[in-house]
Amino acid sequence: MAMKKKLISLALAATMLGTMLVGCSKPAEEGAGGTQGEKVIKVGMVTDVGGINDQSFNQSAWEGLKRAEKDLGIKAVYRESKQDADYVPNIESLIDEENDLIWGIGYKMAKDLKAQAEAYPDKNFAIIDYDYGKETPKNVLGVTFKAEESSYLVGLIAGKMTKTNKVGFIGGMKGPIIESFEYGFRAGVKEANPNAQVTVQYANSFTDQAKGKAIAKGMYSNGVDIIFHAAGDTGRGLIEAAKEENKYAIGVDRDQNYLAPENVITSAMKRVDNALYDITKQFKEGNFKPGTTVTYGLAEGGVDIAPTTDKHVPKDVLDLVNSYKEKIIKGDIKVPATKEEFDAMMK
Known part of the structure; x- marks a missing residue:
């Protein structure tokens, strides 16, 4: 009987000790890289x-x-x-x-x-x-x-590489953001080639690939040989048209060369x-x-041209682009982001 009581006492003590240990311990929480706590x-x-x-x-x-x-x-x-x-x-x-x-x-x-x-x-x-x-x-x-800064750089490329002196811009929906792409591009084209004309059309959509393709086909048929887009998924229609017409396109946001390696000559990257x-x-x-x-902006590494640009763009044009890039970073050039700023620059 005494032995039985002793065993019961030991069991109770073990249970109490286990409870105390659990109460004093802190459960581990899964964390970054598996770090506990x-x-x-x-x-x-x-x-x-x-x-x-x-x-x-x-x-x-x-x-x-x-x-x-x-x-x-x-x-x-x-x-x-x-x-x-x-x-x-x-x-x-x-x-x-x-x-x-x-x-x-x-x-x-x-x-x-x-x-x-x-x-x-x-x-x-x-x-x-x-x-x-x-x-x-x-x-x-x-x-x-500062989307206008990378747009200016691809505008320089378009201005130098156009053979017809006609380039195009397709925007998704009008507004301050997309217009900053447009006017930065316009300014770069005019700086590189004062004789170049820039045709602009808005699709009023960021998702309509068919409309983007139709707009691009129309521009190409009118002599435009390079088109830049800032139109989201609508711009994929432009890239399809560039492949079919064997013309050049300029991508946006990401390096879009992989969508059409022979046609997308550069992209105005916005490092979202x-x-x-x-x-x-x-x-x-x-x-x-x-x-x-x-x-x-360019100075903060937030915008730039695509790393695949050297696949199609001649070295002398790339050298020109890099020289303007340094001027923008130093503040020697203020790229226009609005119509008012663009008009003032052209004067």
């Missing part, structure tokens, strides 16, 4: 209507976030928008899933993202291609690019991927600064 940062992005596979703007953003997931150990997700009405439910979905940082990709969702940021002041947001100025919510970071990566890294390290807007 470090919270996994969740970052989500909402695409613009071009979609995640637009070979351009949205795809570049997702590539940057996926790179951050690989290098920084964050958890990356996206919600794809097929129409403007999808912005709010997609943002709300990422809020409900308790993402720590939520990205809006594109100026078209500026109003909706701002409303959600104000409704959820404890959440952090960032938006590509929009500056709220004095109305920037305290939990939102705006990110803009770098912006998402850099700012997500800042967020993870506690250096995120909402309530402001940051701008990426």
Whole structure:
């Protein structure tokens, strides 16, 4: 009997000790790179209507976030928008899933993202291609690019390489962002070749490949031999037309040479991927600064021409482009981003 009581006492003591050890221990949390005790940062992005596979703007953003997931150990997700009405439910979905940082990709969702940021002041947001100025919510970071600078450089290339003195520009939808591509391009063309004419047409869509192709075919039939686009997925129609007509095209946002290696002679790259990566890294390290807007230009590595440019562009033209690039970085040249600035430069 005494032995039985002793065994019971030992069992009770072991149970109590186990309970105390569990109570004193801290459960390990999966973290970046498998680090214990470090919270996994969740970052989500909402695409613009071009979609995640637009070979351009949205795809570049997702590539940057996926790179951050690989290098920084964050958890990356996206919600794809097929129409403007999808912005709010997609943002709300990422809020409900308790993402720590939520990205809006594109100026078209500026109003909706701002409303959600104000409704959820404890959440952090960032938006590509929009500056709220004095109305920037305290939990939102705006990110803009000097797209006119890379557009100027590809304009120099188009101006030097055209054989007909006729080049074209296809825009997605009119607005300050796309117009900065247009007027930067116009300025570069005119600087390189004052005799060149620039034909401009807007598709009023970032998703209509058929319309982009039809516009490009029309331009090519009228003697245009090089066309630059800033039209998202619509621009893929231009590239298809360039292949069929054996003409030149200039891509945008990403290096689009792979879509038509013999026809895409350069691309005006806007490093949305770098912006998402850099700012997500800042967020993870506690250096995120909402309530402001940051701008990426040539000097910051936010825009440039494509690395495949030397496949088709002669060395003397590349040397010219590089010399102008240095002038822009030094501030010797202020590239126009609006019609008013362009007109003033031409005078």
